[in-house]
Amino acid sequence: MTFSTLSRAILIGASSIALLAACGNNRAEEAAPTETSAPAASPETTAEMSEDALLDQIIAESTKAYFRAHPRNASYANLSAEDAGGRYNNRFETPGIAGVEERRAVAQRLKDRLAGLDMDKLSPKHREMAMILTAQDADLAELYSIADDAGYVLGGSYHSPYVFNQISGLHVDLPQFMTQAHGLSNAADAEAYVERLDAFYDLFMGDIEIFEANAGAGVLPPDYAMEGAINNAARFIAGEPEDNILVSHLAGTLEELSVENRDELVASAVAAVETSVYPAYEALLEMLRRHQDDATHDAGIWDIPQGDDLYAALAKVNGESERTPGGIHELGLAEVGRIHKAMEARFEQIGMTEGSIGDRLAALTADPEQLFPNTDEGREELLSYVRELAEEADDVMADYFLVMPSIGVEVVRVPEYAEQGAPGGYYLQPAEDGSRPGLYFINLRDTATQPKFSLPTLTYHEATPGHHFQLALAVDDKQTPLRVRQVASTNGFAEGWALYSESLAEEVGLYADDPYGDIGRLRDELFRAVRLVVDTGMHEKRWSREEAIDYMVANAGMEPSGVAIEIERYSVWPGQALAYKIGMLKIQELRAAAEEALGEDFDIGAFHYQVLRDGGAPMPVLKERIQAWVEDGGPAPELN
Incomplete structure (x- = not known):
């Protein structure tokens, strides 16, 4: 699996902070703008643009808005500060319900702007890009509408309502993020690392806010998931702050880099772990233990409000199946x-x-x-x-x-x-x-x-x-x-x-x-x-x-x-x-249909190229892409 529930809860998208991977350098050091979405072009400007150029502009502006709202994903991608819409490597996303609303607003703005495009005026390449960006809109809208009506937040990995559990949540995700994704190439990166350690507490309190709100709406993880989260969190802070992986990772990396003020930076990290990281985990443990006796042993989400409807929607979104x-x-x-x-x-x-x-x-x-x-x-x-x-x-x-x-x-x-x-x-x-x-x-x-x-x-x-x-x-x-x-x-x-x-x-x-x-x-x-x-x-x-x-x-x-x-x-x-399994069967089905239609002209390499180009495609878009390729005779691409 692509993993980062670190968040794979997938990556990609608002529900998964991590299929992207990262490396370290000082690419993210300019001042960050405060707005969360870029302004639209003026009517005079857009009137003169082709539909392709307008889509390019929408994508460019929405990309910066997305990474401003998702700075961890910017770190996974190791973007420059310019590409990410400003400096990001010293901060996390806006915490809590306010952050959820902010990120949903960014996604909604993109959806609204894409809805204004005339798809018939787009070139084939741009039309497919627009289709990729909108492919799951209806299914996601249905999914989040169910949760909104029931009064809880889908704040966990893969649109789960369980923000903290035995396998995912900030208590698991953030240490892995800091040690695998936050780039460390110099003293400035290390200072940003410490700033992020200082931000642990606020980010945790935000997800604790979501967990408490969901609990009030009748949504708690099963008892074994609660126990697993408690054990994971307690184990992470069992040692002394100076021995914690968040400190030893920084210290070891700075030693390899021969950073002059290494001792000062490590001392700052120890202080941040003492005053921000450990208190965040302690607050989480207090909350989980307080709710632990209320958790049931029921394994399925049928047990939560509108759970049957929610699962049907999750099966459609996560499984991409009708x-x-x-x-x-x-x-x-x-x-x-x-x-x-x-x-x-x-x-x-x-x-x-x-x-x-x-x-x-x-x-x-x-x-x-x-x-x-x-x-x-x-x-x-x-x-x-x-x-x-x-x-x-x-x-x-x-x-x-x-x-x-x-x-x-x-x-x-x-x-x-x-x-x-x-x-x-x-x-x-x-x-x-x-x-x-x-x-x-x-x-x-x-x-x-x-x-x-x-x-x-x-x-x-x-x-x-x-x-x-x-x-x-x-x-x-x-x-x-x-x-x-x-x-x-x-x-x-x-x-x-x-x-x-x-x-x-x-x-x-x-x-x-x-x-x-x-x-x-x-x-x-x-x-x-x-x-x-x-x-x-x-x-x-x-x-x-x-x-x-x-x-x-x-x-x-x-x-x-x-x-x-x-x-x-x-x-x-x-x-x-x-x-x-559902995704595999769909790809095999598309290949079998292409082989039957093209006969001896079928080229397995060309088929794989179509499947993987542009990073892949949501299944409905992939189906249309392969069908168009077959209708065109299954040609091999012109490669540079």
Whole structure:
């Protein structure tokens, strides 16, 4: 997954502060303007402009307004202060409900200005950009209308109403942001870093305000999510301020940079952690503990006001599907059955014929031959193996893509402080200026959760040709405005592409001599099909957490402890997990239709180029794009 719930809750868009990645320098140091949206051009000016030029102007102005309202996303992209509408690296977004209203106003202003365009006067390229920017407007409006009517705020990752939970929220997001996204190249960057530490308390109090308002409207995370958030927050401030990762990260980086006033800056950071960061976490803990006894054990959002309607809308937005939750549930059951049959053949090939599919997967997962030692040496061995997989995939995929990313990907370990609630792997895209590569994170809290046969598929999903190809190629594409490339990478597209990439790896022979790895591929596809069942099971069919765990253990062959983490994630991010399988099926459907229509003229590289150009596209726009390409004969692009 592209992750940053760090916020992936996605990135991209108002609900996710982070699919973008960052690097450090002093690019963000000019004074920031105070307005939150740029003024529209005068009537005299716009009357003389072509419709394409008007759209270009709208995008340019709205991009600066967006990054002024979302300074963390500006850091992830490592924008210049000019491109971001002013200095941003010393501040966070406006806290609380006022900040939510500000960011929604910025989005509404863009929507209003785009509505004034004459789509018939736009060139094909500009028309598609306008379509990308507006593709989810109606679905998002429906989603937020439901929450507004019920009196709560969708302030969490992936439009979740749960602002703090066991996997996401400021208590998780901000430390990861500060250590992974805030650029540190000189003393000025370090001073801005300390200013952001000083701002922790106000930002936390803003989200505490949202949490309290939602609680008053009858919205609380499930009891296990509350407990997880409490444990995470308490663990983060268990040590002395001077030993906290927020201080040690700054100190270590400044030592590498040989900054002269390092000691003074580190002392300022310690003071900020003492007076802002720790009090913020303490205030959060006080609030969570005060509400803890009021939380229920219900796993689904059907339990909150208008929860059934909200879930249907979330399934549409996060899954980019017109299927009903009930229809998605049936699709999941059918896919589980189909994949079980495919796995049966592979298991016979390696001589495992006894027991259910789930039993055999569990046995293979526990096989010592498939496990790396749970030691520092074993973790390094695992990372080396994954790096070899990524390099091999790069070599093979060059024959199936017309354009390869110019920016590489690095395989790194999930920070130890974040391991407990983090997924098995995730990806952060390169800095917009290319100064920092893509990062493929592997969770090594316990190497038993990363058996060898599972790692090829995880690598093809997160790195090559999955998230890394999609997002690094988007960074390479400077002809398409950044804001368009951001919006294009919807949850459904990004995760659908990554899962399609897993099947592409099998198609091009990366599993040809590795039946165990192919079982890993099928296991992961099964995992995504099971997600359709358990996500809709909890939120639409009112399954308990335990019922969902039992179903996943029985059908996906995973350890109960790992399954519990997954189920609890789906519980607090309703609908997010639907995107993977539904998106994959849509891309495969579009490819099959193109192959049938074009016959021998079908070029797989040209198809992939169309899918990934401009950063991708929301699924309705992608469908129109591929259909137009097919009608034009499926030509290869003219590349410089």
